[in-house]
Amino acid sequence: MRPDAVRGHLDGLILAVLEDGPRHGYAIIEALQTRSGGALELPTGTVYPALRRLERAALLSGTWSTVGGRERRTYTLTRAGRHALANQRADWSEFSAVVDAVLRPAAGRPAAGMP
Amino acid sequence: MTVTDPVDRHLAELERRLSGPSRTRRSMLREARDGLVDAVAAHRRCGLDAHEAAxxxxxxxxxxxxxxxxxxxxLVARQGRSAALLLLVVFPGLTLGWGMLWRLGARWDSEPASDLVVALARLQDTASAVVAVVALVLLAVTFRRAAPARQVAVLVSLTGVVGAVVCGGTGLVMNLANGSAGRELVEANPYALPAFGCSALLCALVLRSAVRTLLVAGSPVPTAPER
Incomplete structure (x- = not known):
């Protein structure tokens, strides 16, 4: 999948992979790749500034903590982040349903406008 | 150390392009290094040699x-946020501090203050309040992910400069207009001299922060991906 296509949805994707629990940066990247079946070809360096942006917006909280014997910056979804994720899901469902309805081949569409 | 050479080179090059609050910058670069070290380890587990993995x-x-x-x-967004926070603390703090000083019995002199001094004092209070309100609004804007970081940082800087110049300038003119009253105030009230010093220091801090924020907001960065 083209990086440009993913970029506009990156914040929502990050919020979604943090829904299960706290993760550090590289674990978030691995989760994005695993959950997309390896289809996301985003430069990994774009994820770290996005995490800071989400943290600045209070959707994530980030702290340095020891994970596996190493100091890592670990991110947790905040209450505002869960709310933003729910909104993003609803927006995406509505958007994808509309686009799908328009893009669907004419043969698969119910007939309309004829008596 | 050949294993991390590509990683070190890449991060050094990234660091050279960045300017902004040093604590956040260091933290971001450290996090990037951690991620790259994790990625190298993952590629080595897949069979690549150290240099190829890096x-x-x-x-x-x-x-x-x-x-x-x-x-x-x-970094620009963080710099703008901390500069806005400084304004939000300094200007109401100055108003509150001087208010307390007057309540502790400080007086310019026994004569009623001249119309010019009264007008300048009102202007100073109004400017402080306006700066605080604008800083609060701009601080709130920094919580928006899509906020234009550079424009917000520039607005914060300009607000700080205007606030420091207006409040510092009116303070100076009030003292000059009151003749020897400033010296008498310092002699009569032990808190007056620290209050003058503190006010001057805070105005200087605001100006320093504004200049730094303008420099960070104006720092040139590449905007187009390389082909």
Whole structure:
């Protein structure tokens, strides 16, 4: 999948992979790749500034903590982040349903406008 | 150390392109290094040798030209936020501090203050309040992910400069207009001299922060991904 296509949805994707629990940066990247079946070809360096942006917006909280014997910056979804994720899901469902309805081949569409 | 050379080179190049609050910058670069070290380890587990693993991790990370603007935007946003926070603390703090001083019995002199001094004092209070309100609004804007970080930072800087110049300037003119009253106030009230010193220091801090924020907001970064 083209990086440009993913970029506009990156914040929502990050919020979604943090829904299960706290993760550090590289674990978030691995989760994005695993959950997309390896289809996301985003430069990994774009994820770290996005995490800071989400943290600045209070959707994530980030702290340095020891994970596996190493100091890592670990991110947790905040209450505002869960709310933003729910909104993003609803927006995406509505958007994808509309686009799908328009893009669907004419043969698969119910007939309309004829008596 | 050949194993981390590509990683070190990449991060050094990224660091050279960034300017902004040093604590956040160091933290972001440290996090990027952690991620790259994790990526190298993952590629080595897949069978690549050390140098190939490091080179692949760097390629996957993205070019500095592509990534640096994203890091810089965040640094500008953080710089703008801390500058706004400083304004929000300093200006109401100055108003409150001088208010307390007057309540502790400080007086310019026994004569009623001249119309000019009264007008300047009102202007100073109004300017402080306006700066605080604007800083609060701009601080709130920094919580929006899509906020234009550079424009917000520039507005914060200009607000700080205007606030410091108006409040500092009116303070200076009030003292000059009152003749020897300033000296008498310092002699009569032990808190007056620290209050003057503190006010001057805070105005200087605001100006320093404003200049730094303008420099960070205006720092040139590449905007187009390299081909």
């Amino acid at each position: 080179a692949k991790a760097v390629r996957d990370f993205g070019s500095v030209r592509e990534i640096a603007p994203l890091y810089q935007d965040e």
